[in-house]
Amino acid sequence: MPSEGGLLDRFVDWLPTTLFFKRAASWILVPYWAHKTPVKPLPGGPHPSFEHGDNVQCMMNLIMPLKVKSPIGRAEAALAIAQNKDAIYAGLNNVGTVHFARFVIVGDNICMFSVYDGDFTNYIRDFIATIGSVFNAVVALVEDGEDVTPCEKNVDAFIQWIHERDLYQVPDTATDFLRDQEALNGDTAMSGNHDDLTLLPRKLVLQLRANPNVSLGNGYRAYPGFSAAQVRERLELGW
Amino acid sequence: MVDASVSQRLVQAIIDNLPKPVPGQRPVHTLGIGVEGKFVASDVARTYCIAEHFNGTPVDASVRFSNGLGGPDRHDGWSDVRGMATRFHLSNGLASDLIGTTLGEFFVRNVDDFFEFSKIAKLAPYKKECWLQKIRDLLQLKFPPRNPYPGETESVDAGALRYADLHRFAQLGVFQVGLIGAPVSYVRAAYHAAHTFWVTAPDGVRRPVRFSWQPVAGVCNTDPKKAPRDDYLREELRERLQRWPARFMLMMMIGEAGDALDDCTKPWPGTRTRIAMGTLTLTKVADNQEEAGERISFNPNRLAPGIDPSEDPILKARLGAYEVSREMRGGCPFKWRPDNAK
Numbered sequence: 346m347p348s349e350g351g352l353l354d355r356f357v358d359w360l361p362t363t364l365f366f367k368r369a370a371s372w373i374l375v376p377y378w379a380h381k382t383p384v385k386p387l388p389g390g391p392h393p394s395f396e397h398g399d400n401v402q403c404m405m406n407l408i409m410p411l412k413v414k415s416p417i418g419r420a421e422a423a424l425a426i427a428q429n430k431d432a433i434y435a436g437l438n439n440v441g442t443v444h445f446a447r448f449v450i451v452g453d454n455i456c457m458f459s460v461y462d463g464d465f466t467n468y469i470r471d472f473i474a475t476i477g478s479v480f481n482a483v484v485a486l487v488e489d490g491e492d493v494t495p496c497e498k499n500v501d502a503f504i505q506w507i508h509e510r511d512l513y514q515v516p517d518t519a520t521d522f523l524r525d526q527e528a529l530n531g532d533t534a535m536s537g538n539h540d541d542l543t544l545l546p547r548k549l550v551l552q553l554r555a556n557p558n559v560s561l562g563n564g565y566r567a568y569p570g571f572s573a574a575q576v577r578e579r580l581e582l583g584w
Numbered sequence: 585m586v587d588a589s590v591s592q593r594l595v596q597a598i599i600d601n602l603p604k605p606v607p608g609q610r611p612v613h614t615l616g617i618g619v620e621g622k623f624v625a626s627d628v629a630r631t632y633c634i635a636e637h638f639n640g641t642p643v644d645a646s647v648r649f650s651n652g653l654g655g656p657d658r659h660d661g662w663s664d665v666r667g668m669a670t671r672f673h674l675s676n677g678l679a680s681d682l683i684g685t686t687l688g689e690f691f692v693r694n695v696d697d698f699f700e701f702s703k704i705a706k707l708a709p710y711k712k713e714c715w716l717q718k719i720r721d722l723l724q725l726k727f728p729p730r731n732p733y734p735g736e737t738e739s740v741d742a743g744a745l746r747y748a749d750l751h752r753f754a755q756l757g758v759f760q761v762g763l764i765g766a767p768v769s770y771v772r773a774a775y776h777a778a779h780t781f782w783v784t785a786p787d788g789v790r791r792p793v794r795f796s797w798q799p800v801a802g803v804c805n806t807d808p809k810k811a812p813r814d815d816y817l818r819e820e821l822r823e824r825l826q827r828w829p830a831r832f833m834l835m836m837m838i839g840e841a842g843d844a845l846d847d848c849t850k851p852w853p854g855t856r857t858r859i860a861m862g863t864l865t866l867t868k869v870a871d872n873q874e875e876a877g878e879r880i881s882f883n884p885n886r887l888a889p890g891i892d893p894s895e896d897p898i899l900k901a902r903l904g905a906y907e908v909s910r911e912m913r914g915g916c917p918f919k920w921r922p923d924n925a926k
Contacts, residue, residue: 350712350731357715358731361722374725396840398855518689518851519763520755527752540749542759547725563854570838570857 375550384551387525389511390465391563400463401572402444406512406560407457409487414453421486422448422455429479436476441584442468444573448483455483460564462572465511469504473497513556517563520545522552590695591904595912597702603738604655608913609878613667615658616650617770617818618876619825621866623672623834629861632791632836633783635890637672637680638861644673645864648877649770649821652685661766661812662733668775668797668832669882670864680888682834684775684797686764690848691748691757694897701754705743710736730762733812753849765805766812769820771830771866772804778848779884780839780894792839792894794852797864800831822869834861846895881915883907 360366391403411418426433426448437443446459461468472480477497484490489506496503515522523540526548527533553559568576577584598611606614623645629638637643651658652665665687672680692698710732713721721728729741741762748758767773777795784790806812824830838857844850870876885893885903893899910916 350715353715354712357718357722366722370722370725374723378725394842396842396853396855398840398857399853402855517854518756520759523755524752535752536750538750538752540752540755541726542745542748542755543721543727543729544724545759546727550725566855569855 375554378547379551379554382547382551384526384548384555385529386555387513387522387529387552388508389513390508391514392525398570401570402460402462402566403465403468404514404560404564405457405459405461405465405468406514407459407507407510408451408454408512408558409456409484409490409510411453411455411486412488412490413486418453418486419450422450422483425479425482425486429476429482432476432479436472436479439475440468440471442471442573444576455487462574465508466504469507470500473500473503512558512560514560514563523548526552588904588908591901591908594695594698594901594905595908597699598654601702601705601707601740602654603707604657606656609656610650610654610913611909612654613650613652614654614656616648616667616669616877617821618870618873618880619647619649619821619866620868620870620876621645621647621829621864623670623862623864625862626860628859630786632785632793632838632859632861633890634786635680635783635888636674637888638890646671646673646870646876646880647864647866648880648882649817651817657735658815659733659812660815660817661806662736663730663763663765663808665761665764666767666770666773666775668770668773670797671880671882672888674888678888679886680891681882681884681886682777682795683882683884684777684795686767686773686775687757687760688776688778689757689760689851690778690898691744691754691761692898693753693847693849695901697751697754698898698901701744701747704747704750705740707738707740708742710739710741753847756851757849765808767817768804768806769801769824770817771821771824771832772799772801774798774803775832777884779896779899780845780848781887782892782894783836784890784892790892792843792845794837794839795861796835796837797832798835800833800863818869825866825868830866832864832866834864835859836861846897848896848898879914879916881906881910881917883910 390405391399394400411422413421437446442462444460446457449456449458473496477495480496481494484494484496493499493503493506516525523545574584595611599605602611605611622642623637624642625638625640627640630640648669650667650669651660652667653659653662665685668684670682674680692701712731713729718728744758744761748754775797780792780794782790783793836859837852838859839845839852840856843852883903883906884899887893
């Protein structure tokens with residue numbers, strides 16, 4: 346809604362839309378409020394849930410910074426995937442709970458985005474069993490990867506390492522990330538609080554400072570509630 | 585059913601908070617427009633619900649689109665909740681209603697919450713925040729309150745925000761109302777029934793569900809940076825339907841154990857199974873707006889056999905409150921379904 350006030354009113358309404366304000370806020374206000382009101386990083390991956398629908402078609406958005414941040418490092422990553430294509434596809438077929446999976450290079454990160462059924466820990470455990478050698482080849486190119494390879498001998502540490510690099514999934518509804526922040530701080534009361542909803546922008550900004558990479562929402566699904574096994578069975582693709 | 589005196593108090597609480605109550609008209613969603621159309625169920629709808637309008641035979645439908653604000657003043661361009669009340673006309677003169685709004689989740693869980701909300705979210709003078717305070721807000725990385733619309737002198741916004749600060753269950757609904765905007769057309773908004781209903785399949789299986797109308801033309805709001813126009817939605821709809829019908833898909837989400845069945849402040853996850861139940865085709869603005877836009881009376885509890893209300897306290901309260909409101913304005917009598925006739 347445009348302002349009908351005087352020059353100062355209109356200037357102040359326009360100010361937050363300017364690049365100048367956004368930069369000044371990023372350099373001064375955001376660090377100041379991050380210091381005054383610290384926000385913890387929220388954990389990645391799907392929220393734990395017992396419901397069937399929440400445990401099929403789960404999203405994994407893995408971002409792994411490459412050690413060599415140059416076209417050479419990116420080419421090494423591309424080559425590692427290309428050299429292991431058969432192993433990856435055979436492994437995915439054997440795991441059997443994966444709807445989609447792909448490797449992507451964004452900037453100097455090798456990313457793995459996948460949609461899978463079931464528990465995250467079991468998903469990674471299955472991968473270690475079926476394509477552990479591919480993971481070892483890829484993770485060797487990634488910052489801090491040497492700490493958890495070979496993955497077959499560091500299963501729990503490897504799963505934790507992957508979990509820490511899986512993106513926080515911002516809830517679909519606007520205020521639910523506040524509930525995630527509160528839950529992380531052990532605050533689960535629904536009433537009797539003295540919140541300030543007008544602080545939502547600041548809380549979001551500070552959360553995105555703590556979690557610079559996030560998945561926005563839980564993702565759209567054309568056929569929610571169905572597992573890879575159910576889809577393959579109903580389409581008579583063999584299972 | 586909620587006590588009749590409670591229903592009276594609910595309606596009175598709404599009326600008491602209106603800037604200009606209009607006796608003889610709806611206390612909220614006062615201004616609306618009646619539209620005619622047909623609903624055709626999808627091929628799979630009958631496998632989930634035995635209700636007559638899901639059996640695949642096209643049924644006539646009456647729809648009333650409305651602005652959420654109560655009172656006689658038309659402000660189509662203001663950010664506001666919009667309503668889409670749909671009546672499926674069934675055989676033997678019976679009907680099934682589905683009432684949706686552009687607000688996905690409500691901000692109170694039950695009648696007691698509503699009365700508390702009414703006390704806190706009182707209509708109050710609404711003034712533009714001065715530039716100095718806006719600077720202070722920006723320095724705190726806060727939302728400055730929106731500028732009032734031309735002619736807007738009172739609002740419940742500040743009170744609603746106070747209520748949401750006290751009750752986290754209300755925050756999603758209140759926040760969404762604040763950002764809801766104004767649609768470019770009544771048929772370019774998605775409408776959600778918010779409550780849970782139970783549907784019965786031919787094999788007797790009962791499922792908890794929530795319904796939404798998805799516009800085939802897509803969702804589109806006006807530009808909030810531009811000055812709002814007060815009166816465009818009726819004419820836009822007339823012109824649009826003269827050129828071409830408008831369509832909505834009826835989507836039905838199936839709840840799972842653990843989902844909020846009786847609490848309309850809580851959304852269900854997007855991971856729930858979603859069924860396309862049919863298509864509503866709107867063909868013309870009704871000629872008799874007194875009948876189709878004013879006297880027509882909807883009730884979210886008027887349901888065809890095969891659909892049942894959940895135990896949601898707000899849904900139960902709406903049964904009586906809509907009746908009280910109807911009686912106060914002389915709307916068409918409530919026709920109940922045969923298996924629980926009054």
